[in-house]
Amino acid sequence: MLIGELAERAGTSTRTLRYYEAHGLVHPQRSANGYRVYDEAELRVVREIRALLDVGFGLDDVRPFVACLRAGNASGDVCPDSVLVLRRKLAEVDDYLDRLGAVRQQLHTQLTHAIAHREETCPRKRASAP
Amino acid sequence: MLIGELAERAGTSTRTLRYYEAHGLVHPQRSANGYRVYDEAELRVVREIRALLDVGFGLDDVRPFVACLRAGNASGDVCPDSVLVLRRKLAEVDDYLDRLGAVRQQLHTQLTHAIAHREETCPRKRASAP
DNA sequence: CCTTGCCTTGACGCTGACGGCAAGGTTTAG
DNA sequence: CTAAACCTTGCCGTCAGCGTCAAGGCAAGG
Numbered sequence: 001m002l003i004g005e006l007a008e009r010a011g012t013s014t015r016t017l018r019y020y021e022a023h024g025l026v027h028p029q030r031s032a033n034g035y036r037v038y039d040e041a042e043l044r045v046v047r048e049i050r051a052l053l054d055v056g057f058g059l060d061d062v063r064p065f066v067a068c069l070r071a072g073n074a075s076g077d078v079c080p081d082s083v084l085v086l087r088r089k090l091a092e093v094d095d096y097l098d099r100l101g102a103v104r105q106q107l108h109t110q111l112t113h114a115i116a117h118r119e120e121t122c123p124r125k126r127a128s129a130p
Numbered sequence: 131m132l133i134g135e136l137a138e139r140a141g142t143s144t145r146t147l148r149y150y151e152a153h154g155l156v157h158p159q160r161s162a163n164g165y166r167v168y169d170e171a172e173l174r175v176v177r178e179i180r181a182l183l184d185v186g187f188g189l190d191d192v193r194p195f196v197a198c199l200r201a202g203n204a205s206g207d208v209c210p211d212s213v214l215v216l217r218r219k220l221a222e223v224d225d226y227l228d229r230l231g232a233v234r235q236q237l238h239t240q241l242t243h244a245i246a247h248r249e250e251t252c253p254r255k256r257a258s259a260p
Numbered sequence: 261c262c263t264t265g266c267c268t269t270g271a272c273g274c275t276g277a278c279g280g281c282a283a284g285g286t287t288t289a290g
Numbered sequence: 291c292t293a294a295a296c297c298t299t300g301c302c303g304t305c306a307g308c309g310t311c312a313a314g315g316c317a318a319g320g
Contacts, residue, residue, distance in 0.1 A: 004266070014267090019308060033316060035267055055233050058306075077244040086241045093234045100230065103185050104223045111216045114207040134296070144297090149278060163286060165297055188276075 001038045003028075010046040017046065023059055025049060025066055045069055048076045056093075061085050131168045133158075140176040147176065153189055155179060155196055175199055178206045186223075191215050 007014045020026045021036075026045055028036040045066055052062045064085055065076035076082060137144045150156045151166075156175055158166040175196055182192045194215055195206035206212060 002267075013308080015310085016308065018269095023307095033267080035316090053307085055236060075244075075247070077240055078247045080248075083241065083244050083248070086237060086244060090234065090237045090241060093230060093237060097227070097230055097234065100223060100227055104220065104227065106185060107216060107220045107223060110207055111213065111220060114205075114213050114216060117205070117208045118210075118213070132297075143279080145279060146277080148299095153277095163297080165286090183277085 001040075001043070003036045003038070006038045006043060006046065009043055010050060012046070012050060020046070020049060020059075025059065025063065041070075057085075057089065061089065131170075131173070133166045133168070136168045136173060136176065139173055140180060142176070142180060150176070150179060150189075155189065155193070171200075185219075187215075187219065191219065 001009075003014045003017055007017055010017075017026065017036075021028065026038075026042055028038045028042060031037050048065055048069055049059075049062050052065060053059075064079060064081035068079035068082050069076040071079065073079065077086060131139075133144045133147055137147055140147075147156065147166075151158065156168075156172055158168045158172060161167050178195055178199055179192050182195060183189075194209060194211035198209035198212050199206040201209065203209065207216060
């Protein structure tokens with residue numbers, strides 16, 4: 001399988017695949033003419049990468065998962081390093097959820113205040129409806 | 131008040147203030163020697179900007195708030211345009227909260243699965259504790 | 261032979277909110 | 291006289307994950 005086919009089957013671009021390779025995440029063979037040649041295992045690797053990136057992981061975060069897959073495991077998350085990353089990410093997400101909730105609360109309060117204040121300074125608005 | 135003093139009082143850097151000016155958010159006077167001169171009103175403007183950026187707004191998002199303050203209002207969120215932005219941002223945050231919650235759920239599921247799978251493939255671990 | 265359609269490497273662009281440095285002017289204090 | 295401590299403009303660097311050319315090699319069909 002050449003890079004174009006892999007890109008299509010993985011739902012990504014050739015540029016992206018070369019980028020992953022440049023960052024040590026995929027290691028294709030090379031044919032006589034220098035073309036990258038991928039096997040089915042690499043397809044699974046790329047799909048794992050994509051899935052994790054979609055969830056908000058960085059390239060460094062997915063490395064353990066790729067290594068885990070490449071070590072022969074059925075899924076990339078069963079290795080200790082992967083579990084560590086999962087735990088860390090879960091903690092990060094929880095933290096972010098907290099902060100985002102606080103932000104939401106503040107926005108809601110501010111919006112309520114702004115509307116109330118508008119009623120206060122522009123009472124004419126109450127009669128301007130068609 | 132010169133740029134250094136404003137930066138300190140606003141809890142930011144001179145670089146940042148020049149950046150805001152370059153993007154049309156603050157309009158300082160100029161003294162005879164070319165130095166930027168700010169008044170108290172600009173301090174309030176800068177603080178408004180900082181507060182909104184901290185909450186996750188972009189520079190374009192804060193423009194209506196700055197204009198609102200400059201129009202003489204006591205707070206920057208009472209003008210229609212500001213309210214629109216607040217509504218939009220609140221919707222964005224809600225949306226993001228939803229997706230982040232889904233991600234959290236997925237991470238949790240994946241983590242649980244990974245740990246269960248480890249128990250399955252590495253039963254020796256149960257006896258390896260000191 | 262020419263075109264089409266793959267593939268290669270290399271290198272710059274993009275987004276956003278600045279940081280940091282260069283090279284210089286101004287003012288004050290010693 | 292000089293150093294210190296301000297200020298000015300201008301321009302490149304940062305982070306991440308690619309997109310987008312540019313310039314060219316290789317393979318197959320008509």
